[in-house]
Amino acid sequence: MSTETQNDGDDLKENVSNFLRRNFPQIQMHGGSAAIRDIDRETGEVTIALGGACSGCGISPMTIQAIKSRMVKEIPEIEKVNAHTGAGGDEMGGATPSFPGETVDDDAGESDEGPAAPF
Numbered sequence: 003m004s005t006e007t008q009n010d011g012d013d014l015k016e017n018v019s020n021f022l023r024r025n026f027p028q029i030q031m032h033g034g035s036a037a038i039r040d041i042d043r044e045t046g047e048v049t050i051a052l053g054g055a056c057s058g059c060g061i062s063p064m065t066i067q068a069i070k071s072r073m074v075k076e077i078p079e080i081e082k083v084n085a086h087t088g089a090g091g092d093e094m095g096g097a098t099p100s101f102p103g104e105t106v107d108d109d110a111g112e113s114d115e116g117p118a119a120p121f
Contacts, residue, residue, distance in 0.1 A: 035054040
């Protein structure tokens, strides 16, 4: 790898770090962290891991979506963003967020409206 290529890679990593710091200061302010896990310069794919208070945070799925959509728009070299929390398995840590009144495909059409009111 040439020095020029290394510098290009360092610049890309710095651009991604600056993007996260500039656009998502609330991650750190709320006790969370965002770390670059991998950057594949050939495919333009970056992997970000949210940790700390982000693991298990109810709005981390929205933060992940915002990172994914905004990073590819703001950093031309990035084609795809993979982001996840440390809460478990797949992209959202194995946890699928559920909101009252939301119909989830996995529930075979049942509505998740929460418990019935006692009155």
